[in-house]
Amino acid sequence: MKAGCLLATVLAEPARAGTLAPAEWTALITAARAEQLIGTLALRVDSGTLPRAVAEVLHDARDAATEQRRAALWEAEMMRRALSHLGVPLVLLKGTAFAAGGLAAGQGRHIGDLDLLVPRAALPRVEQALLAAGWEWAKPDAYDDAYYRRWMHELPPLLHRERDRMIDVHHTILPLTARTTPDADALIAGAVALGNGLHVLAPPDMVIHAALHLFADGDLAGGLRNLWDIDRLLREFSELDPDFWLKLHARAAEHGAGPYVARAARLAARLFATPGPAAWRRTHVSDALFERRLLARDGWGRETCRLTRLAFYIRSHWIRMPPLMLARHLLVKARRRVGPAPNE
Amino acid sequence: MSFRVGPVGFRVGSDFAALIATLRALYADYPGPEIAHFTVRLPATAPWRRFLRPSVAIEGDYMLPDAAPLPLAQGLLAAEMAMNLQVALGHRRHLLLHASCVERDGRAIIMTGESGAGKSTLATLLGARGWRFMGDEFVLVDPMTGDVYAFPRAISLKNEAIGVVQHAIPGGRFGPLLRNTPKGDIRHLMPTPDAIARMDEPARPALLLFPAFGASRDVREVGSVEAFVRLTQASTNYTALGERGFDALADLVERVPARAIDYPDGQTALAMVEALWEAA
Numbered sequence: 001m002k003a004g005c006l007l008a009t010v011l012a013e014p015a016r017a018g019t020l021a022p023a024e025w026t027a028l029i030t031a032a033r034a035e036q037l038i039g040t041l042a043l044r045v046d047s048g049t050l051p052r053a054v055a056e057v058l059h060d061a062r063d064a065a066t067e068q069r070r071a072a073l074w075e076a077e078m079m080r081r082a083l084s085h086l087g088v089p090l091v092l093l094k095g096t097a098f099a100a101g102g103l104a105a106g107q108g109r110h111i112g113d114l115d116l117l118v119p120r121a122a123l124p125r126v127e128q129a130l131l132a133a134g135w136e137w138a139k140p141d142a143y144d145d146a147y148y149r150r151w152m153h154e155l156p157p158l159l160h161r162e163r164d165r166m167i168d169v170h171h172t173i174l175p176l177t178a179r180t181t182p183d184a185d186a187l188i189a190g191a192v193a194l195g196n197g198l199h200v201l202a203p204p205d206m207v208i209h210a211a212l213h214l215f216a217d218g219d220l221a222g223g224l225r226n227l228w229d230i231d232r233l234l235r236e237f238s239e240l241d242p243d244f245w246l247k248l249h250a251r252a253a254e255h256g257a258g259p260y261v262a263r264a265a266r267l268a269a270r271l272f273a274t275p276g277p278a279a280w281r282r283t284h285v286s287d288a289l290f291e292r293r294l295l296a297r298d299g300w301g302r303e304t305c306r307l308t309r310l311a312f313y314i315r316s317h318w319i320r321m322p323p324l325m326l327a328r329h330l331l332v333k334a335r336r337r338v339g340p341a342p343n344e
Numbered sequence: 345m346s347f348r349v350g351p352v353g354f355r356v357g358s359d360f361a362a363l364i365a366t367l368r369a370l371y372a373d374y375p376g377p378e379i380a381h382f383t384v385r386l387p388a389t390a391p392w393r394r395f396l397r398p399s400v401a402i403e404g405d406y407m408l409p410d411a412a413p414l415p416l417a418q419g420l421l422a423a424e425m426a427m428n429l430q431v432a433l434g435h436r437r438h439l440l441l442h443a444s445c446v447e448r449d450g451r452a453i454i455m456t457g458e459s460g461a462g463k464s465t466l467a468t469l470l471g472a473r474g475w476r477f478m479g480d481e482f483v484l485v486d487p488m489t490g491d492v493y494a495f496p497r498a499i500s501l502k503n504e505a506i507g508v509v510q511h512a513i514p515g516g517r518f519g520p521l522l523r524n525t526p527k528g529d530i531r532h533l534m535p536t537p538d539a540i541a542r543m544d545e546p547a548r549p550a551l552l553l554f555p556a557f558g559a560s561r562d563v564r565e566v567g568s569v570e571a572f573v574r575l576t577q578a579s580t581n582y583t584a585l586g587e588r589g590f591d592a593l594a595d596l597v598e599r600v601p602a603r604a605i606d607y608p609d610g611q612t613a614l615a616m617v618e619a620l621w622e623a624a
Contacts, residue, residue, distance in 0.1 A: 022378035026355060030383045033405040053353055053379040060436040067586050300357055301383060301405060 002304070003031035004224065004295030011037065011228060012272040014044040025054050027299025034301035035224045039065030039108035065108045072096045072111040075165050079114060080197050082133035086125050090198050091117040091191045093170065093209065097200040098229070101192075105232035110225070113157070113166040117201075119188055120171035127155060127169070135160050135167060143332055151177050151321070173209045177321035180216055182208070182255040203237040203244065204251040211264035212257055219309070219316035220293045224271075227294060230264045231272040238275070245277050267291060346376050350484065350495040350543050352435060353377035354427055358386035359394050363419040370420075370498055370519055370532065373540045382406075382430035386422055389413045402426045406433040418525045420532055424500055431482055431495070432580035438484035438493060439585060439592040442578045445478035445492060446470045451550035452492050453621065454483050454600075456578045459527075462557040465505040466613055468533065472513050473614070477539040478547065487585070487592040490599065491546035496539050498532040506531045508610055551624045552602035555613065559606035563616065566602035 001009070006028050010016050020028065032038040042058035042065070050058065076096050083090055091097075093115035098106030118126050135158040137145075148156040154170040172184035187209075191199040201209060210233060214226040238244040252261040266287055268274035271294065293312050296305040303309060317326055345368050346355045358364050363386060385403040388394040398416035402408075404426050411429075414422045432440065443456035444467035453470075455463045464480035471477030478494035485492055498519065501509050506529060510518070519532035534540075552571055566574075575593055576582050582589045603620055607613035 025379045026383070029379075030405060051379055053377060053381055056351075056437060057381055060434070063436050064584070067584060070586070300385060302385070 002295060002297075003027040003299040003301075004035075004297035004304075007031045007035060007037065007041070007297070008224065008271045008295060011041060011044055014046065017045045018049065022051065023299075025051065029054070029057055030299060030301040031297045034297055035222060036110040037225050037228060039068070039110055040225075040228060041108075043108035062108065065110070068111050069099050069106070069109075071165075072099055072114065075114045075160075075163065075167075076100060076198060077196075078160075078163070079116060079130075079167060082135075083126060083129050084197050086122065086129060088118055088122040088126065089188055089191060091188060092194075092198055092200050093117055093173070094213075094229075097206070100194055100198060101200045103233065104236045105229045107232075109229070113168050115168045115170065117170045117173070117184075117188065117191075120184065123155065123169070123171055130158055130167065130169070134162060138166060147329070151175060174212050174217055175320055177325065178216060179319060180212065180256045180260070182212065182257060186254065203233070203241070204248045205255075207233050207237065207248055207264070208252055208255055208257050208261055211252075211261045212255075215260045215263050215290075216257070216319060217316075219313045220290070221303075221309075224294050224297075227264070227268055227271060231268040231274045234265065234268060234274050234276065245280070263287070263290070267294065271295075345371075346378075346380050347371040347374040348377045349374065349427075349497045350479070350493055351437065352382065352431055352495065353380040354382055354384055354430070355380035356384045356386065356423060356427075358400070358419075359388045360386065360398065360400065360416060360419060363400070363416065363423070366420060366519070367423055370517075370534055373534075373537055382427075382434060384423065384426040384430060386419065386426065402429070404430050406430050412526070414525070418522045418530075420498075420519055421500075421522055421525050421527070421530055424498065424532075427497065428481060435484075436581060436585060438486055439589050440579055440581045441483045441485060441575060442481065442580060443483045444480040445483040445494065445547075446475040447478055447494075447545075447547040448475050448621075450547055452478065452483075452547035453551045453553060453617065454492065454549055455553045455555055456575065457555050460502075460557065461555050462505070462607075462610075462613065463555060464499055464501060465508060465610060466555060466617065468499050468501070468509050469512055469610055469614055470617065471536065471539060476542060477535050478543075482580075485549075485592050485596060486546065487588045489546070490549070490592070490595055492549050493546050494539075494543045496535040496543050498534055501531050501533055503528040509533060512610075549596060549600045551620060552597070552600050553617065553620070554602070554604040556604065556606045557613075558608070560608055561612055561616070562604075562606040563620070564604040566604050568597040568602070571597040571602040 032041045038061040042061035092100055095109050095111035096114055138157040138159040145156050153172045153175050154168045158167050173182055187205050190202040190205055192202055193199050210230045214223050252258045265276050265280045267290055269276055270291055292305055293308050296303055298304050345364055383405050386400050389399040389401045393399040399413045400416055400419050400422040401413045402411040402422050402425055406429055443454050444463040445452055445454050446467050455466055457463050467477055467480050477496055479496050480499045482495045483492050517534040522530040605616050
């Protein structure tokens with residue numbers, strides 16, 4: 001079995017871990033690290049009867065995940081202290097939101113940058129307050145800066161000068177150039193307060209964001225982790241609320257995200273046996289291609305399926321912006337690549 | 345190929361069969377784990393770079409985005425750097441100190457300092473004088489017991505140290521001389537069979553040394569606060585371990601006396617270390 005496939009299988013059925021040969025363990029650990037799912041794997045697999053080296057690796061991974069979670073929640077609190085006086089809603093997104101909301105998707109999850117959503121009208125004030133509180137531009141470049149501000153769904157990334165942690169300040173959840181334009185005001189209006197001055201997206205919006213992030217933005221590199229998020233979110237929300245699938249369907253339509261959310265549910269069911277209504281199950285021919293891309297990882301941690309990856313890379317640019325704009329963007333980027341060497 | 349260095353198992357793969365063969369020969373005495381803790385990849389930087397100006401990329405479970413590749417002639421250094429990187433970024437069972445270490449009668453001397461301070465050379469020379477060599481890159485402190493564990497991979501000798509050690513240990517198992525690497529000339533020396541056979545034996549830290557090569561002979565007492573601050577800088581995972589790292593390090597500097605020693609040459613340093621050891 002290919003390592004990407006093995007990883008998905010063991011995540012979905014942790015009992016399979018008891019049957020693995022040493023070489024499979026090595027491949028599984030390596031693939032899980034490469035997909036940033038090692039912390040998740042460590043929490044899924046029971047630590048009772050594991051080979052010693054595996055138990056040691058997974059123990060370290062659990063430990064690292066705990067530490068990352070602590071650091072991420074602390075960073076969110078630092079952001080809250082810097083911004084609470086503005087009186088605007090502060091909505092956490094992705095990993096930090098899962099951890100802060102106590103969701104199953106947050107268990108063992110790798111958390112990198114802090115992702116924040118605020119109303120677009122508040123963006124200048126948020127930016128000023130963050131700069132005043134010790135955040136700095138991570139990559140100051142005139143073209144990138146202008147590009148972010150005009151076309152992206154977030155400010156250029158800011159880095160805290162003392163804690164060396166990155167924050168991405170979003171005003172919506174997809175680039176403005178993408179084919180789909182979710183309703184950012186509705187996302188913020190529907191957000192759920194956590195009681196500590198911070199918010200997270202409402203359950204359907206959280207799934208929609210995860211689905212758009214994976215299937216409507218980017219080339220699916222490292223996407224297995226995002227699909228695992230989707231599996232956990234769908235399971236948890238549909239267990240808590242019997243009408244969740246109906247609400248998700250209606251809300252996805254409002255954001256114009258129906259096909260992406262349906263794709264997310266189908267692939268989660270394919271790879272992780274996520275339960276869901278039969279109406280959501282009708283397979284598409286292209287699902288097999290997405291599955292191939294998501295599992296393109298070998299037992300040495302290398303990406304495989306070069307052509308499939310190339311196709312998804314091209315797709316990522318195609319769906320991100322209209323053709324003429326894409327041509328101009330690539331021209332600017334290419335010119336910069338062959339531009340004069342920096343002084344030494 | 346797979347081999348275990350102290351408590352860490354590595355799996356190393358490369359496009360270059362000759363590089364793997366060299367590693368296999370150097371690490372022949374090390375046990376081969378069934379399941380490695382870390383995977384190291386040393387591929388060609390591009391398909392044609394297997395043959396044309398062959399060039400080795402430094403990859404693995406943990407990577408640095410700006411790690412510069414090395415020419416194949418320096419492949420052993422690439423392997424060393426990739427292994428170090430896995431441990432530095434991925435290993436959390438122990439507090440890691442960037443230091444060399446030797447043991448006698450179950451008690452250890454930990455030596456740490458900037459690159460060029462002579463910590464590898466000192467540990468190697470002590471290893472040839474009745475001490476057990478425990479490592480020249482990382483010392484692993486067990487946060488539960490305070491004991492230190494060995495990480496005796498191939499000793500990485502640089503520049504003048506190569507001649508000094510070749511002269512002192514003429515029968516040593518040396519690797520090929522790597523000229524003009526980003527770190528100068530490098531030659532690897534394998535630890536003695538005894539150091540490898542006993543690599544799983546922990547030791548009690550008994551003396552902390554901060555050696556500095558070049559100045560005239562001098563010994564200074566280092567207070568526990570200064571030792572603590574110096575060791576936070578010498579640890580690659582102190583921050584990542586959180587409170588556990590703080591406790592382990594605070595315990596170490598309170599328990600173990602620390603000295604800074606300046607020395608003009610290897611013989612003087614050895615005499616100073618032996619004298620401090622007798623007094624400790």
